[in-house]
Amino acid sequence: MKLTNLSPDEAARRILSLYDTIPAMDGRLFAAGLVQMLSTYPQSIIDLAAEPGRGLASHVSFPNLANFRKLLDEWNDDYMEQARREKSMRLKALPEPPMDPAMQERIAKGMEDLVKHLKSGFSPSTQP
16 A cells, blocks of 8 residues: 555545545535645645554544644644755855954954953043
8 A cells, every 4th residue: 555645636535534424514525625735735744644543534533624734734844844954954064264364463453452441441531
């Protein structure tokens, strides 16, 4: 039984087959809504949703599109965060800029001047 790369239609059919009854007045419309909903998610979320042991049917005891969407959105948020982390890990860090001795000297001189000024007692009456 193949549970990967399912189309939204196949995934919806598999999900709905795990329930003994569908509490909708129009089961075909309910199924169409589930297919439409699934089609907005990445393939890995569609595949997860259709898994009997970890998918929607194992988390939502009473089939309801709103409950399905809530769980699918949570899974999608986790998926997107993981994808963001993986992408940032693949990015190479920029090299450190080369040291500029003249800039380092200007910074050191500015810090010395600031320390002297603060030690001399900084107030409006001591400003030049």
